[in-house]
Amino acid sequence: MxxxxxxxxxxxxxxxxxxxxxxxxxxxxxxxxxxxxxxxxxxxxxxxxxxxxxxxxxxxxxxxxxxxxxxxxxxxxxxxxxxxMSNPDYQDGKKEVLRIFLTKFNSAKEVKELCGVNEDVIGKVVFERGGVPDDVIEKVKNAILSR
Structure with a gap:
């Protein structure tokens, strides 16, 4: 002290x-x-x-x-x-999953509660890091876009 x-x-x-x-x-x-x-x-x-x-x-x-x-x-x-304004990746609906995740969720844990997918995998899907099976990507995206 x-x-x-x-x-x-x-x-x-x-x-x-x-x-x-x-x-x-x-x-x-x-x-x-x-x-x-x-x-x-x-x-x-x-x-x-x-x-x-x-x-x-x-x-x-x-x-x-x-x-x-x-x-x-x-x-x-x-x-x-x-x-x-300086980021063309986020114009015309691109990276919509990332935008919704960052604006409507406090953490990957909230998404996990919706779809049951591991938080590390959710991070890979949201930030497009790859290495995730297509069916899991769809499950995570659907959970996020449902908000």
Missing amino acids: KEKEEIVGMSVKNKVVVSGVYFLIREKEIIYIGSGRDVHSRIRMHSKNRRMRFSHYTILEMSKKKRLLMEKQYIEKFRPLFNF
């Missing part, structure tokens, strides 16, 4: 403002990439969005000039679900 002096010594006098690029993460997948001069404030805003549920985030601290360039490059490289 920490002593009072140590706790007081660790305190921050003023709000720490971090400028940089941030990555919102769910199920080991980057679902959104953003940037800002006050990244913590932006992340708090996203946490209130019920459709964009995430469990973790990562911040890369950098200057304004660099963050604007890097945000664009990271979006192009990783093509996250919620960066719709």
Whole structure:
């Protein structure tokens, strides 16, 4: 247990403002990439969005000039679900199973309750990693699309 002096010594006098690029993460997948001069404030805003549920985030601290360039490059490289405008994979109904999974389910466990398929296999189907028999893929997709 920490002593009072140590706790007081660790305190921050003023709000720490971090400028940089941030990555919102769910199920080991980057679902959104953003940037800002006050990244913590932006992340708090996203946490209130019920459709964009995430469990973790990562911040890369950098200057304004660099963050604007890097945000664009990271979006192009990783093509996250919620960066719709920059991601042609999610236009015209492509990756519909992934979109519904990320917006309507809290975890693979919820899908498992609907279809009885192992959570690791559900992850493979949702994120199109392969190695899953066609009948199992259909079972998982039907469970997700039924929502």
